[in-house]
Amino acid sequence: MSIWSGSSELDRVAQHRHNEEWVAQLWQQENARLLKVTETGEFYTCDGGRRLRLPRPFVTFDPQRHYLLGMVADVPVFTVLSLPEGETHSLRAVGHQLEERERDLATVAVSLVNWHRHAGFCPVCGGTTRVINGGFARVCTRCGEQLFPRTDPAVIVAILDPDDRLLLARQGSWPKGRASILAGFVEAGESLEQAIHREMTEEADVELHDLRYWGSQPWPTPRSLMLGFTARSRDGHVSVDGEELVQGRFWSREDVDRAEAAGELVLPPSSSIASRMIAAWRAGTLL
Structure with missing residues (x-):
């Protein structure tokens, strides 16, 4: 059986992420971490791609740019679309050597960032959309249509x-x-x-x-x-x-x-x- 058959250590906190104030408070925690992803689907790494590079956020929280991946133990982890800087790798290149929980984080981060890059406009009326639910949904500002990440x-x-x-x-x-x-x-x-x-x-x-x-x-x-x-x-x-x-x-x-x-x-x-x-x-x- 494949290695993806077990449960994930990532708690997506789906019951809380609709609360923007709660998400913003997580961003401000001392132990909060941020995984940056490029538009080509690469993510920040270190040690030759053996570990994710997860710095503490140092800018003001922007719910339209910063997406909550969830919690790993008591550590909130966010992601953001970023320009390449330093060492970056793709899942294809280093997914096999990441620890399971870091592989899960990278997979969710790349999925979310890629979806948001292509979901700025409503497929129903063409209106602009904005981010809700900590990054796991968007809503049209014109007609109210809700959009969710596609698989x-x-x-x-x-x-x-x-x-x-x-x-x-x-x-x-x-x-x-x-x-x-x-x-x-x-x-x-x-x-x-x-x-x-x-x-x-x-x-x-x-x-x-x-x-x-x-x-x-x-x-x-x-x-x-x-x-x-x-x-x-x-x-x-x-x-x-x-x-x-x-x-x-x-x-x-x-x-x-x-x-x-x-x-x-x-x-x-x-x-x-x-x-x-x-x-x-x-x-x-x-x-």
């Missing part, structure tokens, strides 16, 4: 053939040698299972059975929730579409070990759910 569900599937080989494929835009398990977005009015069958048929002409949920991972660049599944191919047949996917085949564990050692295969970064699922398959613990 786009996507399925990612580790597909095994009858010989327990894993399907890996390469997108045309990827560097030579890079490959991963298959993924795709859930469309409107579609269940997760329907999305899996549609995406895998469209991209690789794979007929599946024995779908099982495996785990999930928030992926805030831009705003996805990756929902991991395992599945079996009925006959081991695969034929990529030649558009989104340009290569795809089933690999044995020995094939993967040999190609990776030779530099011919580049697998997903270890911060991703794809990497965790592939590692579980290699260890014989995926199912």
Whole structure:
């Protein structure tokens, strides 16, 4: 099972964050901390990306710019959109080496900052919006429509053939040698299972059975929730579409070990759910 299956140490204080005065008081606490995020989704770090850089806020609280992530123990943590300064990293680059609670903080911070950058205007009437609920919502100043951070569900599937080989494929835009398990977005009015069958048929002409949920991972660049599944191919047949996917085949564990050692295969970064699922398959613990 994936590492995201447990509860988070971050208390989002949803029952209190609507109170702007209460949020402002947290900002003024001596132990308050601020995580700065850039417009490209990188965040302030130290020690080569092994820890978050979390200084104490030193400016006046602005509820339209400073968003409350929540409390870690008794420490209030905020985030803000900022220009790059000093060491910054992305979740893709350093998510695997952050402590779990710091990874959670970075994920929420990047998600919120990215959403606010694109939610300044109401989708109903075009009016300007302002921040409410400590940064977890916006409201239109003209029509009163409330907006909430979006999450786009996507399925990612580790597909095994009858010989327990894993399907890996390469997108045309990827560097030579890079490959991963298959993924795709859930469309409107579609269940997760329907999305899996549609995406895998469209991209690789794979007929599946024995779908099982495996785990999930928030992926805030831009705003996805990756929902991991395992599945079996009925006959081991695969034929990529030649558009989104340009290569795809089933690999044995020995094939993967040999190609990776030779530099011919580049697998997903270890911060991703794809990497965790592939590692579980290699260890014989995926199912």
